[in-house]
Amino acid sequence: MKRRKLLGYAATGAATTAALAACSNNTGPAVQGDSLPTVRWKMATSWPTSLDTLYGAAEFIARRVRELTDGRFTIQTFAAGEIVPGLQVLDAIQQGTVECGHSASYYYIGKNPAFAFGTCVPFGLNTQQQMAWLYQGGGIDAMNKLYADFNTIAFPAGNSGVQMGGWFKKEVNTVADLNGLKMRIPGLGGEVLSRLGVNVQVLPGGEIFLALERGAIDAAEFVGPYDDEKLGLNDAADFYYYPGWWEPGSSFDLQINLNAWNQLPTEYQEIVKTAAAEANVQTLAKYDVQNPQALQRLLEGGTQLRAYSPEILQASQREAIALMEEMASQEPSFKEIYEPWKQFRDSIRQWHAVSEFAYSNFAIAPVLQSIQSP
Incomplete structure (x- = not known):
């Protein structure tokens, strides 16, 4: 196998994603004024601290919220197991044990199988398509209708890209x-x-x-x-x-207790959404740089x-x-998301067949050959 050649091609794709991550570099406060309250939140996560990209996404959100509020709104992050086990983050948020968490919605398909769509489904949307569905295809609203049943609101806050098998x-x-x-x-x-x-x-x-x-x-x-x-x-x-x-394009969520969210000033709500969106791009960029290496x-x-x-x-x-x-x-809430999601999937795949995929299939052919060669 021509390993160095293979990974050289992979690094080219990483550079493109990293360029997108450079779009947001402002670190100054976005809001100022003594009328804005001091807020202190706790964030549980599903990740050990050793996973510095996933746990780092939670830390990134906390840092950006602090910076953009000039220190008035702070969020303390906790690794899996420090407050609750990694697969019980949503439970802690729903119950108000913590105000927010960083997790993957598909960990909670036992509560409702439609939670899978917030992260990914087998043979579903790739990263670019997932982001299009979430931000412009009604995905965030669809997922938050589901999250509301669990006293939670959520925003995309990280993506791994297509995962390994x-x-x-x-x-x-x-x-x-x-x-x-x-x-x-x-x-x-x-x-x-x-x-x-x-x-x-x-x-x-x-x-x-x-x-x-x-x-x-x-x-x-x-x-x-x-x-x-x-x-x-x-x-x-x-x-x-x-x-x-x-997992062709797995999204991770910033999940927030709905009562805590509703108590925030509008300015702080917008800052939280902005920080989550920044984390979404930055996390993907990091993975595309780190994974080839x-x-x-x-x-x-x-x-x-x-x-x-x-x-x-x-x-x-x-x-x-x-x-x-x-x-x-069998499940009306699953069907409510699945049917429009399926229409979105078919439509964007038709477009990508003549745009993204056509280009990629040609450009990456030498890489595929090098992987398959002895």
Whole structure:
């Protein structure tokens, strides 16, 4: 494999995203005046501090809110487990234990399966399409109608880009190889793999390594090379699969207790939304810079990169479509989001087929050849 050539091409894409992140560099206060109140909030997160991009997104929001309010509005961030476990952030917000949190909506599909759309769904929207749906396609409003049932309002506050397909202790080439496999994977991706025979586990990021290393699970997915390396997953499994078809453009949310939100002055509400939007762009830019570098290190350290076989991808896509159609027929709130989302997906894919994808398929062909060469 021509690894250096592969990662050189990947870095080119990172530069484009990083340029977008440079759009917002103002650090001065946006509001001034003694009439504005002093506000102190706590933010629980789903991330350990070692994940400096995800946990860093929460810290970024807190810093920008403090800067833009000249120190009048401060938010103290807490890692997973410091106030509540990483998968109980929304519960803490709903109950008013904390005023806000940074998490992924699909962790809470047990409350309502439609929460998956706020993060991503299998074979769904890529990052650019997800942002278009959220900001201009009615996605934020649709998700906040759902969040309101849990006394919460939320705003996009980070995106990982398309994720990797996970770490495996042994190679998986056929659907039969998945049968009985114990794998950490949340969201609807886990539901799809369960239908293919996988024994699905849902664990917060900080617990994945020990479970994989000690054999409690046989495989695990998290985000991508940078975060996976931070968690040490490469020390627990040898085979690293792509693409992460269940997470083609994962969004993370700033979730806010609705009562606390309504008590904020309008000026502070606008600043919070601005800080979240900045974090959304900055987080994606960081991942697009960090992931190529981390993948290079992983490959040099002995990680075996593998592509999912067409058989696994095709079977997974069939099950994903069937699953979402079933959920839409059974759950009105899922159908309410799914039907317009599906129309948006089909429309933007038609456009991207003659724009983004046509260009990318040509430009990235040499990279694909280098990945597939021995």
